[in-house]
Every structure is written in C-alpha cells, then in structure tokens.
Amino acid sequence: MTNSLPTVTSAYLAQLETNLSGVRPDVRAEIVAGIREELDGLDTDAAAARIKDLGDPAFIAAEAKAATADDAAPSSSPAAPQTEPVPSRALPITAVLLLIVGTFVVPVIGPIVGLVLMSFSAAWSRREKIVAWLAPLGASAVFGGMNMLVWALSDSTSNTTVNPLVPFSGLGGWHAMILLPYLVLPLTGIVLFVRANRRNWQAAGATPLS
Amino acid sequence: MTADVGTQLRKGVVEYCVLGLLSREPMYGWQLSEQLVAAQMIASIGTLYPMLSRLRSQGLVTTYDEASASGPVRKYYQLTAQGSAQLEAFRLQWEPFAATVLRFVEKETQ
Numbered sequence: 001m002t003n004s005l006p007t008v009t010s011a012y013l014a015q016l017e018t019n020l021s022g023v024r025p026d027v028r029a030e031i032v033a034g035i036r037e038e039l040d041g042l043d044t045d046a047a048a049a050r051i052k053d054l055g056d057p058a059f060i061a062a063e064a065k066a067a068t069a070d071d072a073a074p075s076s077s078p079a080a081p082q083t084e085p086v087p088s089r090a091l092p093i094t095a096v097l098l099l100i101v102g103t104f105v106v107p108v109i110g111p112i113v114g115l116v117l118m119s120f121s122a123a124w125s126r127r128e129k130i131v132a133w134l135a136p137l138g139a140s141a142v143f144g145g146m147n148m149l150v151w152a153l154s155d156s157t158s159n160t161t162v163n164p165l166v167p168f169s170g171l172g173g174w175h176a177m178i179l180l181p182y183l184v185l186p187l188t189g190i191v192l193f194v195r196a197n198r199r200n201w202q203a204a205g206a207t208p209l210s
Numbered sequence: 211m212t213a214d215v216g217t218q219l220r221k222g223v224v225e226y227c228v229l230g231l232l233s234r235e236p237m238y239g240w241q242l243s244e245q246l247v248a249a250q251m252i253a254s255i256g257t258l259y260p261m262l263s264r265l266r267s268q269g270l271v272t273t274y275d276e277a278s279a280s281g282p283v284r285k286y287y288q289l290t291a292q293g294s295a296q297l298e299a300f301r302l303q304w305e306p307f308a309a310t311v312l313r314f315v316e317k318e319t320q
Contacts, residue, residue: 024260031259033285034239040282053244055254063256 006044012051013039019061024068031064089201092123096196099132099189103182111136111185122203123196135188136181144177224251225261226304229289229297232271236288262287270296 005013013036020028035054039047054060095117102110119129224246231242239262243255252258265271270293277283289297 027260027263030263031256034259035255037238037282037284038240060254060256063252063254064260067257067260 005039006042006047008044008051009039009042009047012047012054012057016057016060019057020064023061023064027064027068031060035060089123091117092121092192092196092201095121096189096193099192100186103185103189107182111181114185114189118192123199123201124192128192128195132188132192136184139184140177140180143180147177220251223304225265226297226300227251228258228261228265229270229293229300232287232289233294233297236274236286238284238286242287265293269293 013032016035017028017032020031023031038054039050042050095114098106098110098114098117102114104110115133118124118132124132227246227249228242231237231245239255239258242262243252243258246252246258247254252261262271266273266287269290271287272290273285273287275283276286
C-alpha cells in the first residue's frame, strides 16, 4: 500500500522515522504503523489535513521519548520488562563457577569465595543470597539431626555399641555430613545460574548484600 | 510540590482513561488519540503508543487487525478481562478518593 502513498505522506512518515530514532524499536514500529494506517488510502489533500491534525513529527517523537523514558525508570509494574542491565556478567558467572567447579577444585575456599562474590552481585535477590548461604549449613544440620535420630533409635532397639567416629553408621555418619556440602554447593551454584540466566543476568531488583 | 499540577494528575489517571474508553468499544490508535488530545489528557499521539504498549505488556489490552471500510487494515485495541478488572478496581477507588481530596482542598464557604 505504501507504493500509492502521496509524497506528502511519504515525506511525513520518513521524517517521523528519523525523529523517532532512539525510541525503543517496538514502540517506534508501533507509532509508525499506527500513523501509517491512519494516512493510508488518503489522497494528497486529505493526507495533508490529517498530517496537520497529527502534528509535528519532532513533537510526536519527543513525546514518545519522554513516555518511554518513564518506562525505563524503576517501576512496580508486574510486567515491566525493561530492567537495568547488570554492568558486567563476569562477577555473577565467576561466582557460580566457583560454586559448581570450585567446590571440587579448591575445596572450602573455592565455594566460600563464590558465595562472597555472589553476595556482591546484583544478579540475585537478597532472599536468594541468604538461601544460598544457608543451604549447605541447613542441609548438614538436617542430615545431622536425622543421623542423631537414627542413632538414638538404633541405641534403643539393639545392644550393639555405636561409635560415632565409625563412618557409615546411621545414615552415613559424620563423613556424610562433611561430604554433603560437596553436593549441595554445586547444586546451589546450578540453581543460581539457572535463575540468573532466566533473568538474562539482569539485576534481580533487590539490594545486594554487603 | 510542582508548578505543573495538571501534568502530574494526568500521569496518574490517563492509563485508566484509555481503559475506560476501550471498555466502551475496541478502538484504533487515532480514535483514542483524537479523544484524549481533545480532552487534553495527552499532548500528542506520541504519548499514546508507549502507553498502549505498556498496557498490552501488562495484559490489560490486546490487539486485533480489521480492514476498514475505506481500505487500510487497522490495529484495534480492546480490553482484556484483566483490564476490565483493573478498571473496575480504579472506579471503586476513584470516586471516594476524589471526594476526599475535594473535602481537603475546596474553599470554605462562609
């Protein structure tokens, strides 16, 4: 349909597109399409009259820029898709790598550094960070509690002496409690990776833990 | 406090005005723009489309294409069920809110 557009219409749309540079592409396309459909099918006189009603393309573009700038500002809107990007992905990616791989390559120090880096990254919410810190401790504590329960039950039902220093008693004994973080920390790293990647490594919106 | 009180007030309610217009019938961009500009709720069509884009991304309005009698296919905007609910929630709050504000700001009669 654009082939039959009067010159005044083509010139107006071209000027509008130029003025709209810098406006979010989806909004720019919608404005141009909306105005084009309004001018489509009008002869030169009718198009000139409608263009007069529409107003200066520079003014329309300035209004659109102002309105989309509002969108970029922090908003509580549930569907606001545009969040400020995290300046660099290096920090959160290093953090998850240290949690996933560092647990085995540099035991203890690797995952602790990973957790500290994670705490300073904006890629996760405060809640996610707290859960990540507590996950290995919590898992060990729960497992330890279950072990104690199993030992207590076996104490009351058998006469065999249970030596807590012997591995694999109860649910695996203290060895399993120590080894458990080696499973939990990489899993935590994977969960953090998936959650941050789902958000395209953009800020989770919570204040970084510092 | 700002000198441009009208701008601030319009910002707070103009999206609900769009929802209100669409609750009557589906409308295309220019139709909406004409009414809102005439009522001085927006300055130009340039303000309207970012707002429609936002309302659509929030699931409050949806669009469909329909050929007009004069030829061009137009994109119509219509209210979703969620948009209707949002508008209804606003209606419930607006009247008592406006009455409360008026109670505070109206001139005392002697």
